[in-house]
Amino acid sequence: MRFKNRLIGAAIGGVLALTIAGAAMAQTIGPNGETATPSSALTLTDAEVAKVKDGKYTAALVWHTSSDFVTAVTAGATDKFKRLGVEVVATTDAGFDSARQLSDVETVMAKSPSAILALPLDPVGSAKAFQAAKDKGVKLVFLSNVPAGYKHGADYVAIVTDDLFQMGKQAADVLAKALGAKGKLAWIFHDAQYYVTNQRDNAFKTTIEKDYKDMSIVDSQGISDPARAEEIAQALLTKTPDLDGIYVTWAEPAEGVLAALRSQGNSKTKIVTLDLSEPIALDMVKGGNVAGIVADKAYELGRAMATAAAYGLLGKEAPAFVVAPAVTVTKENVKEGYSESLNRDTPQSVLNASK
Known part of the structure; x- marks a missing residue:
């Protein structure tokens, strides 16, 4: 049942996705051809951790559904945010409903989070859903999918997924x-x-x-x-x-x-x-x-997402596409x-x- 919880981005990547599907790839690449960076490469110095703590930042987790997988990602992100002094002010579950995800974003924006971690439900609908957060400079880190037209570094910090x-x-x-x-x-x-x-x-x-x-x-x-x-x-x-x-x-x-x-x-x-x-x-x-x-x-995916969010809060450029190991x-x-x-x-x- 677990992977069903992430089968919601079939239109991502356009022609590139078709190329990927038929090619003999020797390594993981992102939805727009990004080179993969291992999650272990996302690190923060003691000084950077102290700076994040001093910022009194907050975060919201805007998920697509609930599952063992989402629970593990949430645990990884929450544990990392706790070590960074970032308060998680909201966690939502859209139940695979794009309209509900839009409503969830509107609800969490009332809490003025500094960062949002999310799995966008579909490219086009998600572009609208996260527009308000993007316009207000909220640091966005996406799991597996990316809203249509969003640009790395300008609109979101990073995409994190599996190797x-x-x-x-x-x-x-x-x-x-x-x-x-x-x-x-x-x-x-x-x-x-x-x-x-x-x-x-x-x-x-x-x-x-x-x-x-x-x-x-x-x-x-x-x-x-x-x-x-x-x-x-x-x-x-x-x-x-x-x-x-x-x-x-x-x-x-x-x-x-x-x-x-x-x-x-x-x-x-x-x-x-x-x-x-x-x-x-x-x-x-x-x-x-x-x-x-x-x-x-999955726990490592959450840890990496929270670390990437810290990169955004620090104004430190994060890799566009980050992958966690397989077991x-x-x-x-x-x-x-x-x-x-x-x-x-x-x-x-x-x-x-x-x-």
């Missing part, structure tokens, strides 16, 4: 390890123009083709509606019943693929997917079809994986099954 290429690459690596670096694969990719999923999906495909000569993608299928995942997987398995592995673009549709395998009594075909999900993690620790999960470090989660490190990614305890069902 998209590494997520796809690590998914290929963990599946290859599970299969002994050989076998027939199916590739279920996100059939939409969205630079986040496009890069992750294509990084998997590129890594298999480049690094694993005895593995081949023999079938592929795009998916736009996660509810159709089981149906799509059934068709793939009917057409190619001897599949050794399946890549699924994120965890929610992977649950449907897992259901299809179970309905056919297939315990052989391995799945790899992106983003944590309790049903997927539970199958993995039980030694089922799931070979591994690759997740982003490969397997049966052996599932407890550490949940902590690193979501800064939360592993679900009890997963812990019990892993003992």
Whole structure:
């Protein structure tokens, strides 16, 4: 369910997003072609921290929804702001409603925040939603998406997201390890123009083709509606019943693929997917079809966003596009994986099954 919370920017990037989707990228790039900077590069000196504290600044967190992912990002941002002496005066949840996000911005602006962290719900609507904040000089830091027409340095401080290429690459690596670096694969990719999923999906495909000569993608299928995942997987398995592995673009549709395998009594075909999900993690620790999960470090995304906001408050130029690391989660490190990614305890069902 986690990645569904961020599938709201399909129009971002225009022609560039189409180029990204079809290209064999060797590294993560931003929605407008920005070079990625690792989140670890965002640092503040003691003097800069003291200056931020002296500023008596405030911040608002304007989120698109609520989820474990958003909770972890919020925790990372809040902890960093606390160390910087920045008071978080509002946290909102738009429930995937662009009009509500506009209203949320209007509400938090009444508190005159110095900075706003947000995931814009859509490029055009968000351009209007954050206009008042931009006009008043509020320092804007965006998660994954950017409003249409907004310029780095002038309208917003930075975009922060996952290391998209590494997520796809690590998914290929963990599946290859599970299969002994050989076998027939199916590739279920996100059939939409969205630079986040496009890069992750294509990084998997590129890594298999480049690094694993005895593995081949023999079938592929795009998916736009996660509810159709089981149906799509059934068709793939009917057409190619001897599949050794399946890549699924994120965890929610992977649950449907897992259901299809179970309905056919297939315990052989391995799945790899992106983003944590309790049903997927539970199958993995039980030694089922799931070979591994690759997740982003959501807590680190929040920390990086708050640090970028401090850059803006200090008048210090931040990198345009910042990425947080990916973590490969397997049966052996599932407890550490949940902590690193979501800064939360592993679900009890997963812990019990892993003992």
